[in-house]
Amino acid sequence: MNTARRPLLAAALSLAGAPLGLVPRSAGAQALSADSTGATLRLVERLLRLDEDGLDPRHYAIPDTALAAADAASYRLALHRAASLALMDLLGGRVRELPGRPDLRRDAAAVGMDRWLAELAATPDPAGVIERAALLPPGAAALKAELLAQKQIARRGQGATIPGDTTIDPGSVDATRIPALRARLSVEDPVLAAAPDAGARYDSVLEAAVRRWQALQGLEVDGRVGRISIGLLNRPLAARVDQVRVAMDMARARMAEPSERRIDVNVPDYTLRVVEEGRDLLTMAVIVGRRDRATPMLRVRMTALQFNPPWGVPERNAREDLLPRFRRDPQAMIDKGFRVFGMVDGQRQEIDPRTIDWASINPQRIPFFIRQDAGDFSALGRIKFIMPNNDDIYLHDTPDRHLFRRPDRAFSSGCIRLERPNDLMALLLDGMPGWDLARALRAIEARTTSAVSLRRQLPVLLRYDTVTVEAGGRVRIRPDIYELDAAYARAMAAARPMQVAAR
Template sequence: MFSERALSPCRFFLVAVLILLSFPGAAMSAELSASPLAESLRERLQGPSEAEGASVKMAMAGEFFQAPAMVLRFYEQRAFQPVWVDDDGPLRSMHALMQTLREADRHGLNPTMYHLSALDALLTSIGQDRGSDTMSAMAKAVDLELLLTDAFFLYGDHVLHGRLHPETLGDVWFGDHSQAEVDLVQVLHEAVETNQLQAMLENLHPAHPAYKGLLRARAQYREIAAQGGWSSISEGAKLQKGDRDRRVAALRSRLLVTGDLAPDSAPGDDLFDEAVEQAVRRFQQRHGLEVDGIVGPATVAALNVPVKARLRQIEVNMERWRWLPGQLGERAILVNIPAFGLEVVERGQPVLTMRVVVGRPTRRTPLLSADMSYLVFNPHWYVPPNIAVQDKLPLLRKDPGYAARQRFKIFRRGAGDATPIDPSAIDWSAVNAQHFPYRLRQDPGPSNALGRVKFMFPNPFHVYLHDTPSRALFAKPERAFSSGCIRVEKPLELAEYLLGETGAWSRERMRAVLDTKKEHTVWLPTPIPVYLFYGTAWMNAEGAVEFRQDLYDHDKALEQQLQGMLPPPRDGNNLNIAMRY
């Protein structure tokens, strides 16, 4: 507090300067004289809506704001000085923003979400009123200024975080690895000050190479769509090398469109020759099908997916990348569920890849991110209650010797692991889903469901990576067989990589520990982030676009929600955009 003594002129000046520097709006007020437009902005924003707490029902030109609190904060910090229009009309910054909004579909976004219809109508009306000095013209300029700012914040939020909250789609949890928060108010201040608005908005998009690949893939498939797409292949008998069939000519044309068949191939030839077989193999490889060069029902079904459906598939995958942080970490483990694959990535480049088995559609592997902090050699398997009842109880009823052969021990629930119960002493016919007072634990050994090692990253779904004795499953093209956890093809290679920085864990030492058949926990020197991701479209290292089946119907659900998102409502009664303000 200041004393009650009068301040000297010098001290008064210093205090005034400090006060101005403490409040950005006040400092700007000292530098800029208030224009009529700025005064109108102040009156509009600090009128009834401020008393209502910057209600989301604040409307301009009949459209309701989606980010009213951010709009108010932005203008308060710059003393209500406009950024898109001035007393003489629109500024260059407005044209830069409008161009970005019109090109939003390049990133799979819907341009109509960003007030474009109202903005175009306002610009037309303002142009017709040019030269007039009416209150109506000023009101339109204020509407234009504020709607543009709201559009900037809405577009920026969609670019940074996606149009939907991933948690609304079910088994999704990104914990501490969700997208970092960015102050879009500060971004707009910097964009205005540096005159780099388009570049700064472009930099908000995901920087990961996978997203940029999807951007290129979308441009490629939009060009195919603009040229008419492709024709369907008629159903019929399988086609393979040596066949002569009128459908082969259609097959050639179809494979030419997506670059699987070389352009110099005879397009009207009805012979299934070596070139066609190799093109079919390339197509099958790109779509995760069995690569046999034979056009059967599964290959025909993939060939006949329309180009517009492939574009929508690319767009929903672009949306998912907006849910992840801009940087996945110096090192990370990425599991792509529909691709049945795992990559260990260092500085954006894969250093270890392997096949995986994921959850079946009735027992889905969740989408999540968490830090892997330890691994366990020779793990016990504590059978989850649902698996004990649904999978193991029928086997225990049918075969009393099953538990002993598979090295299961049975304990009374709540009694600890001290005293196992003899399976033969249990009347299994009296045990059911409603009455199952037991816990099952499988000891380490060749038949253990977790194999020789499990990799732990604590999460709400209690899933993890692990080895498996069922090695033959890795040879199948589609590998959705687990109960939710992820079985890995190369568990010892993964363990060796994770423990490599210690310098103390050679492959020989790991095998020595495994030979003891005793459980052994090893904490990682540095936790590594794990991302269980759902990617059904991406561009591979050779520049070809790959697609996968929508294993859990996640694409379908996300596409339906995105298509159901309407442009900003004009009556304020159906705000359907989940924002973070």
């Protein structure tokens, strides 16, 4: 609150007859029963600082001080309404749900909203109630500190960008781009900011700063500033502010996951965990959908394993990925186990790919069904983990093991590729009569397609958390690969009818 307004508000409240007391019952709500002008001042100041909690004070129609002198009853009612709306968002989240985000679930009953609203109406210290609500979610204090830090970085780095998109290599010299790179990184790297300026040369000090930044972003730490790094560096710093605001709001009234054994995949962090009663039983790297083929967020159950699975190629993959390869070398595709089927005299029959004029095929209307047989080259590897859903998403093995060495792993067409599929298979078969890892490996070595239904069908959550609070309160921010945080931030900014639940 502007300190110049404090005496004005105090005087207005005095003339209006502070303490606040109650609004008339006909108004349909209680006013704050603050017993002093000081308590009211503290409440107004706290509401004006809701931006520290990732909320926009403008959404809550905090009444102007002039109203206190002109109409004391209306002022008390408006202030109570503003405080109540803010309290409900601090406790329950400003965004209650979003389409396509089943990973966002609130537990309003666990919050006890009525109890909090009643306390707000009765307490002599309403600002204290707001403060406690703001710090209630796990990690709230660390996220609040990170929000402040990101806002300061955004202010310092406003307009700092790197021109061009060609790679900047360590040791190179560029009188325009390298000073721009140093200026951009100095905004958030105090070590680099305090180092001597090497001018146009990409020296070892700048390289060390680039490597630190790449590690924080989850990129390949090689010191080379390529297209992906430049894109992230040129992204508005305010976007990271929004990511922390989103994380704060997502944490509010977030429903606790069940204590039973479950599979948890944090898509933008490229990690899978098997969790039971809060303890990690297994952790591994995963590969998720590309930005243009995003992995959907899901809540499903894993029901079966398939050994040596064939791959029925989706139409989009056939059109965008396989058609150019068939045009180049149909024999190579045959060698990798791909088979082509078409309709002949009303019957589906296999067609030799070498007899097809692939150059004449319209990519928008491929008249064939393509399948890849199980084998060493199969895109699904040797194991498919089935979890029925409308998006035909599943977990699977992969022959492309080298991609797990990349810190950024958005390479698939939407399904989840596993770094250690055998370890997950062993956990899923644990306790199943007649099955163990040895028998499963024999089924794989048989090189024929077979399946087994799981006795213990674990819940699977595919979620999207780019901002996480780690042990010790350290906050880690990953890139918003699908721009779901940006969509959430837009939802937070959207206006909502200002209503206080009837009491």
